[in-house]
Amino acid sequence: MINRVLIRLKVVQVIYAYYQNGGQKTADADRELAQSIDSAYSLYKTLLFIPVAWARQIRKSVAKLQRMNEHVSRRELLLADNLLLAQMESNPELDAYVQSNDFEWLFESDWMQNTCAAILESDAMEEYILAEKFDFEADKELVRKLYKQFIEESEDLDTLLEEQNIYWNGDKELIDSFVLKTIKAFEDGKIGEQPLKTEFKDDEDRQFAIDLLHRGLEMAAEREQVVSANCRRWDPSRLAFLDVIIIQVAMAEMIGFPQIPLKVTINEYVELAKLLSTPASGSFVNGMLDTIVKDMTAQGRINKEL
Secondary structure: OOOOOHHHHHHHHHHHHHHHOOOHHHHHHHHHHHHHHHHHHHHHHHHHHHHHHHHHHHHHHHHHHHOOOOOOOHHHHHHHHOOHHHHHOOOOOHHHHHHHOOOOOHHHOOOHHHHHHHHOOOOHHHHHHOOOOOOOHHHHHHHHHHHHHHHHHHHHHHHHHHHHHHOOOOOOHHHHHHHHHHHHHHOOOOOOOOOOOOOOOHHHHHHHHHHHHHHHHHHHHHHHHHHHOOOOOHHHHHOHHHHHHHHHHHHHHHOOOOOOOOHHHHHHHHHHHHHHOOOHHHHHHHHHHHHHHOOOHHHOOOOOOO
């Protein structure tokens, strides 16, 4: 699940924080990166659990209404018995994560109460009811639509998550895409068998994270010289420091990872600049990296085609 897009993002964030905090020990940055990556994976499992939590909350409400001999709507019954959510709830990996963590903050939140009520009145639920097709694929499509509306697009949930874990701030947009891919991968009949995404795709990606961090930190002095030499239109002292760190890590990747094409590296860090920094950062980083590549290629430091 922790792919190279997210690894680059985490390394930039950790190196930026490292300097902001005085930049004392590389071991501190190592611990921070490991914590940040572990937290991203915990966010993935938390976001996967939230739709299951909806079903649990609705089932609790249904049981209460039935004890009081009050009316239970068809929508409540269908969501409580959603086939995909039942399969997700029985997933051993997800269940182990839920059992080892306290989710009272979720179940007791105003967001949860308000969202469950809104789901029952949503257009997605209305379309699902009208279609009169309640098989696994229809249930999965309903959950996908509800996730996009009530989790992916919810600013109130973003705030709630940030209150639980400071490392979750800024990760959610990318991890939402991983959760939706996981939901799509669930298949009918595979109760308890559907694997979740692993923390890293393989050991190579895990090592890439460590190596990129170390090489990025080692690039500081050279980055300072290169950026100063190529800031013809900008005063180096007035550059956004985050932009400078993005350039520093990009330089480390261009020089230290010969197997990664230059175009891939440049595109990835330009996108990071757009995501993390100022509106003008994308074009600035792009221009700087183009210049740096030309200079280093001429010096023989880089031997890759652009």
